[in-house]
Amino acid sequence: MNAPLRRAGVVILVLFGLLFANLNWVQAYKADDYRTSDYNRRVVVAQYERPRGVIEADGKGLAVNKATDDTLKYLRVYPKKEVYAPVIGYRPVSLGATGIENSENDFLSGESDTLFADRVKDMFTGNNTGGGNVVLSLNTKAQETAWKEMTNNERGVTKGAAVAIDPRTGAIQAMVSMPSYDPNPLVSHDEKAAAAAYNKLLKDKDQPLLNRATQQTLPPGSTFKVIDSAAALANGYTTSTEIPAGSTYKESGAVIHNAEDEVCPGSQVTLKEALTESCNTGFAKLGVKLGRDKIVGMAKAFGFEDDKLTVGNLKENTGLPVAASRTGDIANPDGSVDKGALAQSAIGQRDVRMTTMQGALMAATVANGGKQMRPYLVQKLLGPDRRTIYNANPTTLRTPISDGVAADLKDMMVSVVENGTGRKARIDGFDVGGKTGTAQNAVGADPHGWFIGFAFNDKGEAVSAVCVMLENVPGGHASAEAARISGLIMKAAARGGD
Numbered sequence: 001m002n003a004p005l006r007r008a009g010v011v012i013l014v015l016f017g018l019l020f021a022n023l024n025w026v027q028a029y030k031a032d033d034y035r036t037s038d039y040n041r042r043v044v045v046a047q048y049e050r051p052r053g054v055i056e057a058d059g060k061g062l063a064v065n066k067a068t069d070d071t072l073k074y075l076r077v078y079p080k081k082e083v084y085a086p087v088i089g090y091r092p093v094s095l096g097a098t099g100i101e102n103s104e105n106d107f108l109s110g111e112s113d114t115l116f117a118d119r120v121k122d123m124f125t126g127n128n129t130g131g132g133n134v135v136l137s138l139n140t141k142a143q144e145t146a147w148k149e150m151t152n153n154e155r156g157v158t159k160g161a162a163v164a165i166d167p168r169t170g171a172i173q174a175m176v177s178m179p180s181y182d183p184n185p186l187v188s189h190d191e192k193a194a195a196a197a198y199n200k201l202l203k204d205k206d207q208p209l210l211n212r213a214t215q216q217t218l219p220p221g222s223t224f225k226v227i228d229s230a231a232a233l234a235n236g237y238t239t240s241t242e243i244p245a246g247s248t249y250k251e252s253g254a255v256i257h258n259a260e261d262e263v264c265p266g267s268q269v270t271l272k273e274a275l276t277e278s279c280n281t282g283f284a285k286l287g288v289k290l291g292r293d294k295i296v297g298m299a300k301a302f303g304f305e306d307d308k309l310t311v312g313n314l315k316e317n318t319g320l321p322v323a324a325s326r327t328g329d330i331a332n333p334d335g336s337v338d339k340g341a342l343a344q345s346a347i348g349q350r351d352v353r354m355t356t357m358q359g360a361l362m363a364a365t366v367a368n369g370g371k372q373m374r375p376y377l378v379q380k381l382l383g384p385d386r387r388t389i390y391n392a393n394p395t396t397l398r399t400p401i402s403d404g405v406a407a408d409l410k411d412m413m414v415s416v417v418e419n420g421t422g423r424k425a426r427i428d429g430f431d432v433g434g435k436t437g438t439a440q441n442a443v444g445a446d447p448h449g450w451f452i453g454f455a456f457n458d459k460g461e462a463v464s465a466v467c468v469m470l471e472n473v474p475g476g477h478a479s480a481e482a483a484r485i486s487g488l489i490m491k492a493a494a495r496g497g498d
Contacts, residue, residue, distance in 0.1 A: 048072035053108040053131035053384070055088055055100055057138040063088050063101065068189065076187045082180035083147045086211040087138065087320070087377065090183035093191055095198070099211075100134060100377065103312045103319045107132040107381055114381070114389050132389065135380035137171035139164075142464070145492035146176040149485045150468075157449075157481070159471040161212035161356040164489050167364035167454060167462040169394040170373030172311060173493045174466075181208040214311065214322045217353035218469065221437030221479070222278045223450045224299075224348030226362055229275055229412060231290050231298040233405045239272040239412055243289075245282035252340030256284040256347065259438065275412045276420035278436060280347050287346025292330050292337045295346060299327050301400035302362055303372065304354075311357065313378040314392050320377070325358040326351065348437060359452040359467030363434065366413065367454035367462035370406035372397045413453070417483075422451065424483035427491045430463075431456040434486065436479035441472075449478030455490040464493040 051074050055063035062084050065074040076091055078084070089099020097105055106112040110131035146162045153160075164174040185197035201209050210216060232241070245264040249256040257280065258264060264279035274282040287295050296304075303309070304325045312319015328351025330341045344350035357375070365372040374397040381390035401409070413433030416422040421436040434453025441448060454465040466489050468482040 045071060047109060048074050050074075050110060051130040052076060052091070053110070053133040055104075055108070055134045055136065057136040057143075058140040060140055062136070063091075070189055072189050075189060078183045078187075080144075081182040081184065083144060083176075084138075085180050085183045086177040086213065087136070087175050088183070090186045092187050092194055092198075093189060095194075099320060100136070100312065103310075104134050104378065104381075108134060110384070115383065129384040132384060133382040133386070134378060135382060136377050137166075137173070137379040137392070138175070138377070139173040139493050142174040142489055142493035143176065146174045146485070146489045147178075149488050150176050150178045150470075153470065153481055153485065155449075155470070155473050155475055155481050157470045157473055159206065159212065160469050161216065162466065162468045162485065162489060163213050163356050163360040164464050164466045164493050165360050165364045165373075165375055166493075167367040167373070167465045169392075170364075170375045170397070171379065171392070171394070172375055172377050173464060174489055175213050175377075177210070177212040179206050179208045211320065212469070213356045214320050215355070217323055217325055217355050218448055218471070219350075219352055219439040219441060220348040220354040220359065221439030221448065221450055222280070222283075222348055223359055223362070223435050223437035223452050223467075224346070224352055224354070225275055225278065225283045226366070226409065226413070226435050226452070227299050227302060228283050228287055228290070228295060228346050229271060229409060230302070230401050230405060231294045232271060232286060233408050234298065234401060235290065235294060237271055239408050240270050242268040242270055243274060243282050244285045245269040245274065245279050247281065249281040249284050249343065251284070251288060251343040252338065254340030254343050256280050256343055272412045272415055275435065276415045278416075278421050283346050284343040288339050288343050292342050295342070296327050296330065298400065299325075301398065302365060303358055303398065303400075309357075309375075311375045311377055313390075314374060314376045314395060315390060322357050323355055325354040328352060348439060356467045356469045359450065359469070360465055363413075363452040363454045363467060364462075364465035365400060366406050366409045366433070367456070367465050368406075369403045370401040371399050410454075417453065421479065422453065422483050424480050425451060425453050425487040425490075427455055427487050427494075429458060430490070430494065432487065432490070434483065436483055438478045446472040446474045447478045449473040449480070449482040451479055451482035451486045453483070453486050453490070455494055457494060464490040466490050466493075 051065045054061050066077050068075050089101040091097040091101040108131045160178050162176045188194040247265050263277050307324035309322040310319040332338045345352050374395050417432045422434045432455050437450030439448040449470040452467045457463050466486045468486045
């Protein structure tokens with residue numbers, strides 16, 4: 001054999017070898033990906049052969065099925081439309097799912113290993129019994145109250161978020177993002193219409209597809225003073241310790257003013273009075289005195305900088321991802337502490353950013369004696385025959401403060417609602433505590449209004465903790481409307497909305 005033929009033979013052998021290796025790679029390693037791909041039409045049709053499991057809360061179906069006469073036998077339906085969309089998400093025909101529809105997809109579709117026995121039974125009976133059902137922790141009265149009050153707020157605000165948590169367990173009672181969207185057009189079997197509906201939402205400048213409760217971070221304003229107070233109490237201060245205050249404070253080029261002239265004009269104010277009145281100068285000076293490490297350390301202890309938190313299924317640690325809240329570097333170019341930035345950061349400005357979820361966790365931690373429970377949305381997983389396969393077992397996420405510090409913070413935050421800036425959050429028959437926040441943002445823009453708080457019933461039980469955030473609130477006292485809405489959400493969670 002001459003040299004050219006030998007070379008050609010070697011090339012052909014190599015090509016056959018590569019082809020053989022590729023076929024084995026596809027069959028051994030990629031077969032499952034191709035089989036389950038949303039672009040595999042046979043798989044898509046097969047997924048609609050059996051009804052998808054129901055997503056429900058308080059016995060109400062929030063994601064259900066409707067039988068059809070077309071190739072895809074079942075249409076996904078969301079009866080409450082915008083109200084629950086940021087939590088539930090949607091499961092379209094040929095695109096990726098979102099929300100709980102995504103994180104619990106295997107169970108809802110019936111493909112989970114935990115439903116293997118059901119699939120085997122179907123092989124013998126010839127039935128398609130459907131996927132598993134997901135029961136959410138949401139309190140439907142609290143959720144629908146939050147949606148109603150947010151979307152009909154008294155200031156005409158169009159963007160915001162609200163989260164309510166059971167402080168004792170971490171169960172999410174309500175999660176609202178405004179504006180929201182109707183998921184029904186997105187799951188249409190007319191895929192061109194579904195794609196058009198999705199593209200319209202994607203191009204909307206108000207970002208209705210964004211879950212503002214978990215994915216948006218904004219300056220928290222004076223709600224961050226709870227972190228300062230915790231740091232002070234953990235380092236020898238008491239609620240009656242006097243701290244420097246005054247009408248203005250200048251530090252390294254930063255000038256701090258109080259919201260109004262009558263707020264802590266004197267040179268000294270107790271820590272409790274400072275939180276009750278929301279004294280900017282007092283907390284700015286306190287932050288500088290305590291130092292960056294103590295303030296940042298306490299923020300981290302409460303959950304700031306955590307970029308791995310998800311809210312969904314405790315067992316699998318899956319669900320809706322939560323963006324990390326941040327304090328910023330608070331540093332000069334050479335790495336030393338920027339005291340001006342520290343003063344501004346101590347009142348929740350400068351580079352401090354927080355999610356609504358984080359705000360609710362802060363309030364819940366204080367209400368629960370310093371113990372922060374891992375937040376969750378999936379209360380139960382039920383088989384197609386409604387047997388219980390999984391029930392949430394609450395777990396502690398972290399313990400940032402002692403029970404003693406939590407008790408002092410509770411006392412201070414109750415004073416905020418009883419005597420200070422949070423009066424709008426009061427609920428008859430409940431002990432309510434909280435902290436307001438008015439956060440400056442873009443030059444010339446209206447400030448954001450925040451409130452974080454908790455409610456105790458007459459048995460001394462912490463029944464709800466909440467955070468409400470309203471973007472760009474016109475008309476002054478931006479936090480007052482957030483406080484009012486917070487009180488109504490906690491009342492609905494505690495009383496069932498009566």
